[in-house]
Each structure stands twice: as structure tokens, then as C-alpha cells.
Amino acid sequence: MEWKRARVSQKRQVTIPQKLFEQAGIKDEVEFGIKGRNIIMRPVRENIGNDYFGDLILADLIQEGYKEQELLTKFRERQAELHGAVKTLIAESVQTARDYNGTDDETDELFGDVMGD
Structure with missing residues (x-):
């Protein structure tokens, strides 16, 4: 360092x-x-589930023909899928960092707040 x-x-x-x-x-x-x-x-750290990715999800759903309540339901489903994918990516990155430096302390300091829940 x-x-x-x-x-x-x-x-x-x-x-x-x-x-x-x-x-x-x-x-x-x-x-x-x-x-x-x-x-x-x-x-x-910007909230990845909002703004840019939300706009992309919404554009796709509109193009797929969803409207009204069904659009909202599908948007929430896709946003949850994205959230899960991001959490998996972070978990994999944290594990790679731990494997690289052999310690959990520094990794937990940097990523502990986004790994919860």
C-alpha cells in the first residue's frame, strides 16, 4: 500500500x-x-439498481410490450434479478481479493457494507 x-x-x-x-x-x-x-x-458508490440500469430495464420492458401494472411488476422482478447478480459479482470479487492477499480484514473494511443482507 x-x-x-x-x-x-x-x-x-x-x-x-x-x-x-x-x-x-x-x-x-x-x-x-x-x-x-x-x-x-x-x-x-452509486446505487447500481437505480438510474442507468433502471432506464435500460424499463426500455426493454416497454419494447417487449408490457404496460400498466404488468410493466411495474416485471420491472421489479428484473430489478431484483439485477440486484442479485450484482451481489454475486461483489461476492466473487471479495473472494478473489481474499485469495490474493490472504486476509479478510482489509476486504471486510472495504466491502462489508455492501455484502450484508
Whole structure:
């Protein structure tokens, strides 16, 4: 893991080194967590089940001829399928990360909140 040092301003502001900013894939927002005395910062994860994928699902269902209540029912079914597929993909990624570095601690810190339920 690469470490960079940054000053904290009187307003508690920190400038993220550009290289780390880019490697982390930060866009407009970050979220913070704390574990012991360590602050964890990561890019905000967008809810994959909404917006873009929702639009694609809806477009497909309309093209397939669904309307009214049946459209809503089918949309919810497909959205649930997508949610399950994403959770499976995350689980597989977490297992790959654990196999790679041989520890669960860091992986759980990064992905624990999206693995629940």
C-alpha cells in the first residue's frame, strides 16, 4: 500500500494527492468511515439498481410490450434479478481479493457494507 502525507488545514480540510485521487476513482463525493483510530475514505458508490440500469430495464420492458401494472411488476422482478447478480459479482470479487492477499480484514473494511443482507 502506498502512503502519502498531507497537511490538515485549520478548517480540517485535506488535499488528496492527485495520484491517489485518480487511483481511487473519486468523482464528486467521498464517504468516510472509522475503524479504531483509522479513518477510511472511499468514493461514493452509486446505487447500481437505480438510474442507468433502471432506464435500460424499463426500455426493454416497454419494447417487449408490457404496460400498466404488468410493466411495474416485471420491472421489479428484473430489478431484483439485477440486484442479485450484482451481489454475486461483489461476492466473487471479495473472494478473489481474499485469495490474493490472504486476509479478510482489509476486504471486510472495504466491502462489508455492501455484502450484508
